[in-house]
Amino acid sequence: MANETEQQLREKIASQKISLARLPTLRSIIDETGLTSPETKARAQLFKELSDNEEQLELLLESERVAAVVRLQDELHPPQNSEGCPICLETIKHVNFMTIIRFYCCGGWICRQCYLAEKIDEMFHGRCALCRERIPDANNDHKEIGTMVLKHANKGRAWAQTHIGTCYLRGVNGYDLDKKKGLQFIKQAADQRDPEALFAIAFVCKGETLERDKSKYMYYLKDAADLGHTEAQQELALTYSTHEKEKRLHYTTLAASQGDAKACGMLGAYFIYAECGLTKSLVLAKHYCEKNLEDELSAYNFSLALLQLGLERYEGIMEIPGHSPIPTILFYERKVQEGEIHPIKGEATELISRLESQVKNHCANCRKEAGCSSSKRCVRCLGAWYCGKECQVQHWKAGHKIDCIKRMI
Numbered sequence: 001m002a003n004e005t006e007q008q009l010r011e012k013i014a015s016q017k018i019s020l021a022r023l024p025t026l027r028s029i030i031d032e033t034g035l036t037s038p039e040t041k042a043r044a045q046l047f048k049e050l051s052d053n054e055e056q057l058e059l060l061l062e063s064e065r066v067a068a069v070v071r072l073q074d075e076l077h078p079p080q081n082s083e084g085c086p087i088c089l090e091t092i093k094h095v096n097f098m099t100i101i102r103f104y105c106c107g108g109w110i111c112r113q114c115y116l117a118e119k120i121d122e123m124f125h126g127r128c129a130l131c132r133e134r135i136p137d138a139n140n141d142h143k144e145i146g147t148m149v150l151k152h153a154n155k156g157r158a159w160a161q162t163h164i165g166t167c168y169l170r171g172v173n174g175y176d177l178d179k180k181k182g183l184q185f186i187k188q189a190a191d192q193r194d195p196e197a198l199f200a201i202a203f204v205c206k207g208e209t210l211e212r213d214k215s216k217y218m219y220y221l222k223d224a225a226d227l228g229h230t231e232a233q234q235e236l237a238l239t240y241s242t243h244e245k246e247k248r249l250h251y252t253t254l255a256a257s258q259g260d261a262k263a264c265g266m267l268g269a270y271f272i273y274a275e276c277g278l279t280k281s282l283v284l285a286k287h288y289c290e291k292n293l294e295d296e297l298s299a300y301n302f303s304l305a306l307l308q309l310g311l312e313r314y315e316g317i318m319e320i321p322g323h324s325p326i327p328t329i330l331f332y333e334r335k336v337q338e339g340e341i342h343p344i345k346g347e348a349t350e351l352i353s354r355l356e357s358q359v360k361n362h363c364a365n366c367r368k369e370a371g372c373s374s375s376k377r378c379v380r381c382l383g384a385w386y387c388g389k390e391c392q393v394q395h396w397k398a399g400h401k402i403d404c405i406k407r408m409i
């Protein structure tokens with residue numbers, strides 16, 4: 001399906017809203033026919049189609065906002081390190097380890113997209129796609145890799161100088177810890193304006209290797225960020241205070257546009273709390289936090305967005321099988337509850353007990369009150385309670401199989 005335009009989506013949403021307003025309410029249908037009836041199912045489907053379209057519209061507008069940020073950045077700092085991928089011939093903007101896969105044998109590279117396409121690995125049987133050398137194992141063949149990369153470094157290739165310099169700085173991959181030597185290599189690469197090297201120097205100035213020098217740290221970090229280094233963009237965004245919210249948003253957006261998970265989590269938080277000059281959007285908070293669910297804070301924000309969306313959609317009825325966000329909300333809240341971040345840990349515990357007490361005093365299927373002990377809840381998600389086996393089976397078929405999410409332990 002071709003992407004629908006903003007206008008088409010707006011018209012569709014408006015007409016869906018009008019037709020829904022003309023029909024009897026979802027609540028009256030549920031009162032009359034029950035939560036799992038075909039009538040309820042059909043009406044819930046209409047609500048789902050409406051919210052899917054609303055979501056698509058918000059994502060479309062957001063993709064336009066992001067594209068404008070990227071355009072602005074390209075005007076201010078025209079991309080310098082752009083090259084064509086030898087496989088797909090696409091121009092790769094900002095050639096660095098986020099966008100490409102480097103082969104240490106010949107020093108060539110292919111874009112990440114091409115590398116991730118399964119066929120590449122199959123086609124070349126563990127050999128370099130460019131020169132057909134055997135690719136050494138990144139986990140075991142440190143020595144072999146070290147020798148290969150050093151050859152390139154000695155020929156003055158910036159990426160290789162950065163690689164060797166970082167190994168010396170950290171004392172890893174068969175290189176003894178030697179900060180002086182490490183810095184020498186990295187400075188050579190930084191002189192060639194290698195973004196990775198500039199980012200590494202920023203860290204040195206942050207006080208991790210040398211004495212802290214805040215202004216140098218900012219200088220190198222910004223240089224790396226403006227050359228398209230994703231992590232540098234995300235890190236730089238964090239250095240701006242709330243007074244510089246435009247800059248903070250600008251660099252967070254750039255990093256997120258290149259797939260940086262942390263930056264996505266940051267954007268998700270901005271959208272849920274309407275920070276950095278953005279309008280609150282639960283849909284976009286959900287969209288971005290979902291890309292960083294490994295992070296507890298993002299997982300927490302994700303579940304909050306789902307909860308608030310649940311209260312806005314389906315006339316606020318969150319327990320319709322096949323449309324219920326409750327198991328997913330509980331899943332991520334429990335993850336946060338078991339985690340390490342203290343203030344939100346407590347909030348998660350509170351939210352879980354509030355949600356649980358709302359749903360566990362009646363059967364999720366027949367709505368009969370009481371008698372739902374813990375032993376009769378769905379063992380897979382621990383998010384639905386039943387009066388008995390029969391109701392549980394019916395509820396699963398009615399749509400819980402869509403809502404249910406396997407708990408971690």
Ligand SMILES: [Zn+2]
Nearest residue numbers: 085088111114
């Ligand atoms: Zn490619």
Ligand SMILES: [Zn+2]
Nearest residue numbers: 105106128131
């Ligand atoms: Zn090669």
Ligand SMILES: [Zn+2]
Nearest residue numbers: 363366387391
């Ligand atoms: Zn029941």
Ligand SMILES: [Zn+2]
Nearest residue numbers: 378380381404
């Ligand atoms: Zn379940």
